[in-house]
Amino acid sequence: DxxxxxxxxxxxxxxxxxxxxxxxxxxxxxxxxMGWVRQAPGRGLEWLSVVYPSDTGGRTYYGDFVxxxxxxxxxxxxxxxxxxxxSLRADDTAVYFCAGAIRPTYERxxxxxxxxxxxxxxxx
Amino acid sequence: IQMxxxxxxxxxxxxxxxxxxxxxxxxxxxxxxxxxxKPGRAPKPLIYAISSRQSxxxxxxxxxxxxxxxxxxxxxxxxxxxATYYCQHYDGYPRTFGQGTKVEI
Numbered sequence: 333d334x335x336x337x338x339x340x341x342x343x344x345x346x347x348x349x350x351x352x353x354x355x356x357x358x359x360x361x362x363x364x365x366m367g368w369v370r371q372a373p374g375r376g377l378e379w380l381s382v383v384y385p386s387d388t389g390g391r392t393y394y395g396d397f398v399x400x401x402x403x404x405x406x407x408x409x410x411x412x413x414x415x416x417x418x419s420l421r422a423d424d425t426a427v428y429f430c431a432g433a434i435r436p437t438y439e440r441x442x443x444x445x446x447x448x449x450x451x452x453x454x455x456x
Numbered sequence: 457i458q459m460x461x462x463x464x465x466x467x468x469x470x471x472x473x474x475x476x477x478x479x480x481x482x483x484x485x486x487x488x489x490x491x492x493x494k495p496g497r498a499p500k501p502l503i504y505a506i507s508s509r510q511s512x513x514x515x516x517x518x519x520x521x522x523x524x525x526x527x528x529x530x531x532x533x534x535x536x537x538x539a540t541y542y543c544q545h546y547d548g549y550p551r552t553f554g555q556g557t558k559v560e561i
Contacts, residue, residue, distance in 0.1 A: 369499070376556040377491070377499060377542055382549075393549040429498055440505060441489040441546030446498030 334359045334445050336430045341450030344420055352415040352450060354430030359445055362386050362408040365438040368415050370426040371449075378426070380404075383413065385435070420454045427451050457481050457545050461554035468559060474530040476557045478543035483523045487547035490519060490528050493556075494539045502541075503528065533559070 336359070340352040352368075367382035381404040384391040392404050403416040413430060428450050431443035458481040468474050478488070488506050491499040501510045506526060507519040516531045530537055538561055543554040 376540075377493070377544075377553040379544070379551040379553060395550040395552075399550075431498075437501075440508070440510075441487060441544060441551070442501040442504055442510065443499075444501050444510070448498065 334432075336432060336445055336447035338428060338430045338447045338450035341428065341452045343453045343455065345456050346421055346454055348420050348454075349416070349418045350420060350452060352417070352428055352430075352452070354413045354415075354447055356411050356413070356430075356432065359411075359432055361406050361411050361413050361432070364432050364434050365443075366404075366406065366413045366430070366432045367443060368402075368404065368413075369429045369431055369443070371429070372423070372426040375426075380428075381415065382438075417452075420452075422454050425452060425454050457484060457547065457552055459543055459545055459552050459554040461541075461543060461557050463557060464555065465558040465560060467561065468533050469561070470533055470535055472533045474533050474537075474559060476528045476541055476543075476559075478521075478526040478528070478554050480524045480526075480545055484545045484547040485523065487545055488519070488521070488526050489544045489546060490517075491542045491544060491553075492537075492539045493542065499542065530559075 335357045337355045368380040381394045383404045405414045430447040432445040433443045460479045462477045490503040493499045503519045540556045540558045
């Protein structure tokens with residue numbers, strides 16, 4: 333079965349940096365669309381980022397509120413993706429979900445493989 | 457592109473017909489998807505391209521609309537349908553979700 337397991341969340345001070353990891357099994361991160369979505373406590377979903385398969389150039393896209401502060405990356409040798417977050421603010425506090433999709437599914441606008449999420453708390 | 461859902465929450469009973477509305481701030485033609493999320497769980501995709509059900513999604517879920525106005529309908533609410541529903545556009549980047557509609561008993 334496909335598994336996505338996030339790690340790296342925790343308590344971080346405002347202005348700090350953090351890197352989230354997503355270890356993926358039975359699903360090739362190099363060949364598929366991988367991304368991040370977050371959810372602040374008691375709030376709705378926020379689409380953050382996507383990285384395209386390497387055969388399409390590995391393009392990346394970001395949400396408006398994180399562009400320039402967050403960077404998505406991939407390590408094919410570990411079959412994992414990452415989200416590097418800089419200049420963290422209190423409103424970045426959220427559960428961060430790793431997600432993935434094969435090309436036909438992503439072209440339908442969907443991520444259909446999801447992790448369980450990791451909580452990031454930005455507070456002094 | 458801003459996505460606005462209404463209502464933000466609703467109360468319903470098993471067997472009820474439920475309709476959720478989603479409005480886009482600009483024309484997104486058919487690039488509209490719906491997700492279901494239960495507490496403590498990751499979102500689950502339900503519908504894409506306005507009205508196409510993802511594999512395994514029951515036929516009681518249906519979508520309609522075009523352009524800027526969309527609806528998700530649950531024809532006969534079942535106990536497992538009590539959840540929060542989100543619309544999301546995929547007409548370019550960044551993709552954005554609506555704020556969610558919580559369907560409660």
